[in-house]
Amino acid sequence: MLFDEPSSRTYLSFSSAISRLGGRCINLEFNKSSRMKGESMEDTFLTFQTYVDAMIVRVSDSSFFDMIKNRDLAKIPIINAGCGNISHPTQALLDVLTMREERGTVNGLEISVVGDLKNSRTVKSLLRLLKNFRVKVNLVPYNKYLAMNDDKYLNEIQRGGIIIEKFNSIRDVIEHSDVIYMTRLQKERGSYGNTFTLDNKLMSKGKQDLVVMHPLPRNQEINNEIDADPRVAYFRQMKYGLWVRMAILYNLLVSNN
Ligand code: NCD
Numbered sequence: 001m002l003f004d005e006p007s008s009r010t011y012l013s014f015s016s017a018i019s020r021l022g023g024r025c026i027n028l029e030f031n032k033s034s035r036m037k038g039e040s041m042e043d044t045f046l047t048f049q050t051y052v053d054a055m056i057v058r059v060s061d062s063s064f065f066d067m068i069k070n071r072d073l074a075k076i077p078i079i080n081a082g083c084g085n086i087s088h089p090t091q092a093l094l095d096v097l098t099m100r101e102e103r104g105t106v107n108g109l110e111i112s113v114v115g116d117l118k119n120s121r122t123v124k125s126l127l128r129l130l131k132n133f134r135v136k137v138n139l140v141p142y143n144k145y146l147a148m149n150d151d152k153y154l155n156e157i158q159r160g161g162i163i164i165e166k167f168n169s170i171r172d173v174i175e176h177s178d179v180i181y182m183t184r185l186q187k188e189r190g191s192y193g194n195t196f197t198l199d200n201k202l203m204s205k206g207k208q209d210l211v212v213m214h215p216l217p218r219n220q221e222i223n224n225e226i227d228a229d230p231r232v233a234y235f236r237q238m239k240y241g242l243w244v245r246m247a248i249l250y251n252l253l254v255s256n257n
Contacts, residue, residue: 001015007058007082014081021254046073055077062086085118088125090245095237118147138167212234
């Protein structure tokens with residue numbers, strides 16, 4: 001596993017998935033690697049793939065996977081475990097699995113995506129996947145600077161089955177949402193401002209079968225007083241991540257061989 005950004009859940013669930021499937025995993029700690037001697041990410045990647053059967057890669061550089069693809073550098077399966085502020089496809093798979101497991105079906109759901117929509121890669125991958133379903137998505141940024149303002153991306157999303165509506169506050173969507181998908185402020189990507197906080201008072205306005213999700217880590221946008229509410233799914237969501245990542249690895253490395 002090659003991670004040049006911090007990670008807890010993605011890293012641990014992938015390592016757990018590998019060992020549960022009978023595999024072994026090696027990791028490169030960046031601050032002990034030749035990256036510290038000025039080696040490029042590209043050379044680090046080429047080195048790493050010499051020693052393994054598949055690679056799980058998290059990078060801050062949003063163009064990294066395109067570069068690998070365009071220059072045909074990958075000789076083994078490469079899994080994107082988070083790419084800059086643009087994509088996190090395995091998170092999207094586990095998010096949709098969570099909705100399906102919690103509510104029985106994804107079609108017909110009204111999903112409110114709340115928070116840092118500009119810099120959250122999990123949101124961008126989630127909407128790309130959700131465009132294959134008949135869902136309504138409410139976009140609820142913390143402030144106008146954190147809105148989803150990439151027209152090319154929004155046009156791509158809306159070519160699918162999604163209906164998109166924009167709101168200014170979580171209070172405008174809490175009563176009619178089936179899913180609330182909270183995200184934190186991506187401070188490390190330059191996002192700033194106040195956040196909304198989902199607490200017991202707001203939860204009291206939500207539907208009986210509301211599903212509250214968060215890719216985690218959370219900051220102040222979720223008050224931990226709601227953790228015991230049965231509608232809170234973010235801890236179960238972590239576990240679905242393990243099953244999804246086991247399935248991905250199984251499909252790539254076991255079932256085809
Ligand atoms: C997310 C990520 O790294 O993009 N975390 C995760 O993988 N579960 C969300 C985040 O960092 O806010």
